[in-house]
Amino acid sequence: MTMFIPSGTSLAPYKMGEKNSPFVLPAYKHRMGSHCSSLQMSNILLFNGIKISEELCFGIGAGLGFIYRKAFSPPLYFILGRSDELEEKICYHLGGVAVPYKTDNNDKALKGVLDLLNKGQPVLVNIDASFFPYMRKKFNLFENVRYGGHRVTIAGYEPGASKDTSYFYLSDYAWTDLQKVSFAEMELARASDAGQTPPDNLFYTFIFPEKTFSIEEAIRSGIRLNIQTMLKPWFPVFGIPGLEKFCSRILTWKRTMKEELLKQNLNMTYMMMEVVGTGGGNFRRIYARFLRQASAILESKTLLEAFDSYRRLGDCWKEIAYLIKESAEDPEKGIWSNPGSTQKLLDEILFKEKLGIEQLKGFLNE
């Protein structure tokens, strides 16, 4: 049987049988988690012999963040409680390198993935989640929303006669088993023109030294960088400046948007804060768990106090997220049922976010 495989790609390492048979990297352990990037990194590190929990990955990768950004296509606000390039930051803080590769050449993107799999490496890729039936089934988000920043790890493949009959096996954070998608579906999901956040066929090559930096050192580096990214972001709608904008502007949305668009924005905001891979509480709960684990490793009372602050922040974000959800169903309810009280909650969030950063600074000065 003729197999579909791009020219220049070898299948030799797999010693494929006469019939098509799936090959999944035997040493790759699929585990579920709270957030796509941090969970995938924890899995990939484990594959490379480095055992670090998802929460520690999130913190070492300086994952705490905030984005308040208006997109134009579709015209929705993009609100997210995490920072960017978590994968690259984790590797750097461990003494390794994550080399990102983006291309507009779909064949090259496919070949890059197969080459890494043939080398025996799982491949972390960016996808537009709305293309995969298993994602659409779980999250009713993708009618209006295209998000190209979802990360999955390709752990194996099964070559067939065409792109429609060749399959990848994906490790995705919220599913108990590996998911099977065709090469054709994967091509669409990786090359999708997903508005402001296209996946751009992104995939990573991970390179680690024989001995990585200590976990203690990596935690300190992650916290130090996170203070920087929150206070001095590369774009003024990120970090604390972005948070200030969000807290002072969300209540004005009702005056500036028509009802249908307003509901879409509110629903998307709720989903991004609470439902889709945030671990709940706009990533503050996962960050709190990072701080609790870090406080035990570093025997730091200050980090334990910071854990408590972020745990409470997680509760506050959850509260505002559910108010936003109510408003998405009926704009007279939720955050607008008592705007004064909502503003008080938003002010409290902003205050606690700033306090949390001060506590982290205090830890570094110990």
Next chain:
Amino acid sequence: MIRILEKFQALHLTSGPMNKVGLYRDILHYYGHDYSLPLVFGISGLLGFTFHSGKISAKEGNTDQPTDLFPDYHLPDGFVAGEYFLGLNNALRATNVWCQRGTKNNKHDFFELLKTYINEGRPVHIEVNRTRWIDKIGLKKYVRAEWALYLNWVHNTVSLANLESGDYHIICIGYNDENFTLSFLDYYSSDSLEIHIDDLFDCTDFDNICLAPANKWYVYYVPLELPDIRSTVSASLKFMANSMINPFKTGSMVETGLRGLDSFVATIHDLFTDREVADIPRITSQILINSYSQNSLYDFNRMLFSEFLEESSTILNEPELENIAYRYAELARDWDRLIRPLKLKAFNQKECLSEAEINQINTIKNKEHDYVYSLWDIISTI
């Protein structure tokens, strides 16, 4: 319409073969951060050692092993260099700069992309095939006579096709959409250079050469305030020393760090003692090509690293680093003393390696080991 980022052009400084480092220094300056060339080099984690031991593995029958660490890597057999070719990835992390990147495999789309970013006031970093670029842009007139001699040697001695290589970095600062030309800065020239999009594409559209440019482009988003320089410098020193002492797990015939250096020296030694004369010019050529043109100055970048150590000594208030800086300067001179005579011999197509030169390599190897461990001891206490 014609558009030029004049502010960028005004602050541009040449840096010769250190084009990647010079380019990133210009980017940081453009956004208000006055970092020196050695400081940018050091925090970018660019000092290292890479050896692609293709020949050794072939002897052992491991020719099926993959050689690419990541896409577009494609190192030839016997390739040796003073870095890892990880681009500016570490520089971005050290400076907390966000990078938008990609490839454009259609020249019209490429032109439109460059226009879009220039209109936003953002210069665009592009990788090119250095041999094609130097020919195309007529760059010979900007560089030393020695460079012209080198190019003649390349053309006359070694197959040009084997020498085509990427990892040459230029920056687009303007366009003219009436005649489809673009304005670039090259790190050998103070002047802005004009090139038609067709000619540019002839320099970028290579997938299969060493460190292939593959139409890659990068745009940088630099924060108003960079991370604390003390933390940045100490983290970079630690990264460099760790990568040398504990090599990268490459899963291929590419060896890095001190192990790569040891392997390289052993190869040279074997070649000499086995009298495999045919291989001597090949290895010598690789040393020359990489030490000359691949972002290096005969010395595998040890002198620039020495200057970084001097700055680090002041930044970290750590006098011991100055002593290490002195030793790396000595190491740079050692490499230079080894490579310069080789260059002259190669240019004249004479015998390439003498026994004295082989012994010199052993001495250098021992110093490399000693100095990086000394550096590790110092930074472990910071």
